[in-house]
Amino acid sequence: MTVAPTDSGFVAGAANVVQSVDWLAIAPPTIAAVVGLAVLVTDLFVPERRKELLGWISVAGLAAAGLSLLPILDDERSTFCVVGRGDTLCSYTADEFTLVIQLLVLGGALLTALLSLSTLKDARAAGKEIPEGEFWFLLLSSAAGAALLPAARDLATLVVALEVASLPAFALVGLKRGDRRSSEGALKFFLSSVTATAVTLLGASFVYAATGTLHLAEIGAELGEVDGDLRTLARAGVVLTLVGFAFKVAAVPFHFWVPDTYVGAPLPVAAYLSVVGKAVGFTGLILVLVVAFQEYHDVWGPALAVLAALTMTAGNVAALRQRPTRAYSAVRLLAWSSVGQAGYLLVPIAAAGYADRPSQADSAVGSTVAYALMYAAVNLGAFAVAALVGRTHARNRVSDYRGLYARSPLSALTLAFFLLCLAGLPPGIIGLFAKVTVFSAAVDAGLGWLAVVMAANVVIALYYYLQWTALLFRAPEGEPERYRVPAPLTVAVALAAVLGVALSGAPQLVLRFTTSGLF
Template identity: 75%
Template sequence: MAQGPARTLAESVVQSVDWLAVAPPTIAAVVGLAVLVADLFVGDTKKTVLGWASVAGLTVSLLALLPLLDGDRATFCLTGAPEVCSYTADRFTLVVQFLVLGGALLAALLSMTALNDEKQTLPAGEFWFLLLSSAAGAALLPASRDLATLIVALEVASLPAFALVGIRLGDRRSSEAALKFFLSSVAATAVSLLGISFLYATTGTLYLTEIADRIQDVDGQFHTLTQAGVVLTLIGFAFKTAAVPFHFWVPDTYVGAPLPVAAYLSVVGKAVGFSGLILITVVALPSYADVWGPALAALAALTMTVGNLGALRQRSTRAYSAVRLLAWSSVGQAGYLLVPIAAAAYADDAADAERAIGATVAYALMYAAVNLGAFAVAALVGRTKPLNRLADYRGLYASHPLAALLLAFFLLCLAGLPPGVIGLFAKVTVFSAAVGAGLGWLAVVMAVNVVIALFYYLQWTALLFRAREDATEGATAEAPAPHRVPAPLTAALALTGIVGIALSGAPQLVLRFADTVLF
């Protein structure tokens, strides 16, 4: 049992707030409230202004990260122990916040086109408020260093996401997807809260660093209670990461949600889950690595296998949805992201564990850029093909050659093939983390899954350059006239393309995080 009096968040904390440290999530939240109020006074013909204001707010939130690069900052600290804080802006926090806010910005650009195309079904003011609120919660989570703040940030990121999935008015599929997402997430949150209550009961504190110190002294009957708390807490965050068997909500949710929301969930939603999982395991529970290490290794193997086999079933001849394939692909990618976290449990020292976590961060940055790019091309195709089937991509090169080349590049990055060099190097980094931790069997499972994924990624890539099905025998089908691509969608395509190509040309920009101490 924890020694000494129990310390809670109700104790006196240093009241001076470091506003610079909390600026990124605060700016996103304030702009979200401002957009919601402004919606009451903006006419229906000028709703686009709300979108540009939201894009500007997310851009300012990203720029607010720059002053924080000088060194670690912390706020909301205990008066008696200034090193014990609720909010810490360290290297790990800044990298994840960059990923979250950058992903939200690209999703916002995609959303501007979607809102213009679906004015009757997507209310602008509510949409932007929910997106910015969720982004604020997602940016808060990696900075959280106590369990209360962690759960609050998780729910602030999740609750608006439920509404975003079901925001399309009059769409039964969207409503069903939101309900499934909501019910399963509530159950996962309840399990997490139960686990956290067990951890608090045995340690008497909610601060992650204090839990790490006190939990080593837990013995006897409380040891079993602590183990149960560790497992239950992991289950809740495994849902957020879409780890198998907690992935069942993903395909229907991605297909039923507006496409920009699906793109947002595929990147920002995963960043929320993985950053929370890292904080719980590596920061708060390193002494229980023998519990969460094997569990995460098994989850990683199961997740990548089920995800890739699910994606493999999405055949173009059966007119499956391209978004559903991306959904199953995201489940498989979640398995790769879990591998280095599991490897951290088998590290010989703290430095090796931090390098393993760096591999997850590096892979997440690569995945975010290219996956959002794939969704941007899907948004382009969806403007003329609302069903967004895989068959609709046949012959895309004839009508939109640049978009087809970009999608081919993004898919090759996800597959880990040249010229998608960044995808190849990111997979090698994750593979090395598994081998270095002695998880040879997990490295073999990953290698097999990479081969499985090659099939459906290459199948989709080849489809882009095939002749269209409406080609007559002995003649070439006339390609549809290219339509004007809206400026926000063009910007999203350009940004993801530039980032993906730049990272493939200089992969050290991301891979250096694998060799950097993040905490």
């Protein structure tokens, strides 16, 4: 008996599957990858004075990849499927969770590309050229892997997507030739990420040995049947996989690479790592823990709760200790802030480990996604303003932002808005609501102690966010000089600000995930 082709992109028979590719479902990562290859080839024929063209091709490619999500918004689709044990198992699924994360990833990559246009042009003018063909190819390749990862529904595809997203990022950090900080940051990032990959692969191999399958849904079913020595092996696999992803999300104590990597990287790359790199790690963590390892929630739930508490505390305390006059203190503060924000993002995932029902776990995951969407918009905006200030203050110290309002009122107001969103204070309503949903997820899961730790950290973070905000409106030292803002940089700041304001005016756009869920 043969079944007619379906929207899932395959034809099922009684004993086998005749596979076809659902090109519409895989369009977002495919477009990013194809444009990346096209840019690399075009770079061979474009003269030096026309290299900026490569950037605009990349921007157009990322926009096209984002627009390719529209035809599949209301239609769950799967492809690369096989029949196993009576069920159809798919390696690629474009459901609501996938599409939301792909929107975050491609939107973040697009804003990064707009920031990069100005950064590369300034580097060229200063005689410190960054190889543009390689830069755009690496950025698009990483974005393609990041867009593939949320659709992965087996461990093999998940790990491949994770590495496709990560490997180009090492090179992006180290592209500032002759810069010791860039090389040091790239080396630390490379060593930590390679270690994380090795640990993740070891954990995945243990899980495969215990269950005999790589598909996430089937792993979830098989783990309940494992007993004896295989159960010990499976638990070890769960722990090792968790440790591997803890490196990827910069959870304490695996966060040591973050500040030096952000300082050494070109500023748009640091912005990309803080948002898209973090989204990749958290997406993988959600898929393996909530979908595949739910049976062992008693193992990873408490471990994640402790990691969340340590991560938010270490990040906020380190950010608090940054001296405003220290070189690159603005970038370091944003780096440590991103570590603290990672702790908040871990809270709902930990809460999912304590859920009594699948719907509760789904709502907890929705809280993480809602917070991630808020964080992506405002953190990219903060980095965009930092890139603006960095054009005239190469050392990018927090003290360099004194009197920014006198020099560029709109830039100061937007940065103040972004910082207040991160702090969770009005008018950054979306930041406040996102923190409340994360706090509620902890309380509903019975993690009262974690909610208390989070509340204490929010208060700690208020100090350095408000201190930086107040500095923007103080009288400048000397005669204020007006900033000239390049058009791409203006567009990046404006897009982030519009998105932040829109989410603050209509927070239900993302907070609905906390009740409706995503799986």
